[in-house]
Amino acid sequence: MAHRKTRVASCIGMALLAFGGTCAAATQGSDARPWMNPRLSPDQRAELVLKAMTQDEKFHLIRTEFGDNQNGHTMSPGALGSAGYQPALARLGLPAIQESDAGLGVAKPLKLGATALPSGLATAASFDPAVAFAGGAMIGGEAHRRGFNVMLAGGVDLVRDPRNGRNFEYAGEDPLLAGLIAGNAIAGIQSQHLVSTIKHYALNDLETDRNTLSANIDRAAARESDLLAFEIAIATGKPGSVMCSYNRINAVYACEDDWLLNQVLKHDWHYPGFVMSDWGAVHSAAKAALAGLDQESAGETFDKEVYFDQPLRAAVASGEVPQSRIDDMARRILRSLFAAGVIDHPAKPAPIDFDADRKVAQRTEEAGAVLLRNRDALLPLSAAQSVAVIGGHADKGVLTGGGSSAVQSPQGNAVPGLAPTDWPGPRLYQPSAPLAAIERRAHGKVDYASGDDIAAAAKLAARAKVAVVFVEQWAAESFDVPHLALPGNQDALVEAVAKANPHTIVVLENNGPVAMPWLDQVGAVLEAWYPGAAGGEAIARLLYGEVDPSGRLPVTWPRDESQLPRPTIPGAGLASIGMPPQGQPAQDVDYNVEGANVGYRWYQRKHLEPLFPFGYGLTYTHFEYSDFKPRVEHGRVTASFTVSNRGSRAGVDVPQLYVTLPGSGEVRRLAGWCRVNLKPGQSAHLVATADPRLLANFDGQGRHWQQPAGDYQLQLGHSATSFQGEGKVTLAAASWGADASPAGVAQPCMTGG
Ligand code: BGC
Secondary structure (H helix, E strand, O other), X not given: OHHHHHHHHHHHHHXXXXXXXXXXXXXXXXXXXXXXXXXOOHHHHHHHHHXXXXXXXXXXXXXXXXXXXXXXXXXXXXXXXXXXXXXXXXXXXXXOXXXXXXXXXXXXXXXOOOOOOOOHHHHHHOOOHHHHHHHXXXXXXXXXXXXXXXXXXXXXXXXXXXXXXXXXXOOOOOHHHHHHHHHHHHHHHHOOOOEEEEEEEOOOOOOOOOOOOEEEOOHHHHHHOHHHHHHHHHHHHOOOEEEEOOOEEOOEEHHHOHHHHHHHHHHHOXXXXXXXXXXXXXXXXXXXXXXXXXXXXXXXXXXXXXXXXXXXXXXXXXXXXOHXXXXXXXXXXXXXXXXXXXXXXXXXXXXXXXXXXXXXXXXXXXXXXXXXXEHHHOOOOOOOOOEEEEOOOOOOOEEOXXXXXXXXXOOOOOOOXXXXXXXOOOOOEEOOOXXXXXXOOOOOOEEEEOOOOHHHHHHHHHHOOEEEEEEEXXXXXOOOOOOOOOOOOHHHHHHHHHHHOOOEEXXXXXXXXXXXXOHHHOOEEEEOOOOOOOHHHHHXXXXXXXXXXXXXXXXXXXXXXXXXXXXXXXXXXXXXXXXXXXXXXXXXXXXXXXXXXXXXHHXXXXXXXXXXXXXXXXXXXOEEEEEEEEEEEOOEEEEEEEEEEOOOOOEEEOOEEEEEOOXXXXXXXXXXXXXXXXXXXXXXXXXXXXXXXXXXXXXXXXXXXXXXXXXXXXXXXXXXXXXXXXXXXXXXXXXXXXXXXXXXOOOXXXXXX
């Protein structure tokens, strides 16, 4: 009996949940399991396991089940109550797979809580790969200490539409910026010995009808835009897994798209990891397996049937799917587990330093909030001023986006009970109240009004020296917002407060660009995105100038919907969640309207003037550029320049290098940038290198990249529309195969001599 008890205890530690294994087998030495030798390469180790595997064990590995107790699913005893679970393969010493959402922190179990990063757009707005890495390492560390070994993170779908309900999970509209930010976030997560995904592959750029929608786009345009973001992020972060998306692309479901998975991802990009499906994104067995899908996620709960069990076994038996394909699926999964350190550094419950982690979230917000307007240097505030704080539940906390990525604080939801309380809710607030953070700084009187009573709020504002109005736009996975207007009576609230007090500051907590009909009436606007676990503190530090705003917009801010490639999204809105009604044809969305010219490139091509351009953001000081000199050095296009802080405060600048290729009209591309911290009066001599992946066009016919011969115009920008420094270099024609992209730039910015 005693013996038995000991064995059970060691089983629990190893999460051995009876897939043909025993505890005794699990304690075998590494001689019997040569793949446990960490000196072997991940490929060698995967190969060794594969050789030892039975067919049942391979089929065990290529699917996960839902890890939660919802949607009619009964959670398996070993699961942690999150997105995905696969029992351990005890005989082989392989741990259970425990998968957790998502890119902004550990989302489940909701009640346990975790540290929420600000929106992905805030991280992207920092233009700082180190900020992205630190955020990834923080959330990956929490996930590992909760017992998870796969994190469903790395959102990098491009922002083609500011109304997409998941923009807050992504990294903006530019492929280079999004790719480097998401890639570094993934590298940060994986530094904690977890597999990270990159998702949602690909073109899941709208949520409306996402389960059936066909994203129609010319393949070459896709390679230069959305797929380029994935290519750069994968090369940078080396995620163990790619999550294929719900939508179809040119009528083919992403998870059974041979072009997307086999040709582009695995052949052209030499991707060695595995493709897992999104939850409910599989529609076939043989077709999906042959197209390159390696693992079906939670099929028993979300797919019509578990395709990667009996139907796939039958396809192997009939010869439709070769055995070598099943082996390849298993090998890829195993390789990623070894490469990320999942086997050598098992995830297990351990204490979490929430105070330290909240600081990481705070620094991300401080680096990524964008100051959009600051008339007459209204900001920074001085402690002597009295303040009316209004709206946005600023007395309680800051808003969080909804859906599978929503993270609840360990202290709970600061504003419980707001609709929707069910999927894609609950609507969560982080308990980091801006009001308290302002009170800690102001010596003058600080009052609060909820904003529900507009007249009362205006009255409060009139009595204070300055008014800070918090406005919010909740967005979530599974729906798009139908228009850019702020919900409810918030526009009227801002207008009334601005009328009562000329020193009105608006703080936006939102999914991204919104209409601001009152913009000219207010003194300052701070884009705080969804500000994360320490949002209140970070916002107050920015408002009081304890830290200089340094974020730059990773998305173009339209004047209104008419400037967008598609002025309306048919069927958008919270009411549209779910599948289209029976019999209704699936939606098509025509991304050929803008093609590869996403975001700022669309505005340039159409000669449209946005409200705020990509790359834009104010600081409490100002910067000037001089000595701009582009040149070609060792085959790389570089530009040296001097950036000088001409103001009276220290601050951070993000000089941006844009390139116009020969024959591309007026469409510029972001090719590199620097981020530099300068004291008042200080200058720095810097060299930015253009990423070679931005200097070529994809030739869809010939399936190669083509660098055209001719003059390349280079411009140094404060944003995508404001330049100080211009020149050109001449390049000879060059081309390389679709499978031979040049390596990216290790150091896009260097301090010059
Ligand atoms: C989302 C994924 C998520 C998965 C598991 C899906 O609805 O699209 O991003 O990782 O659910 O929760």
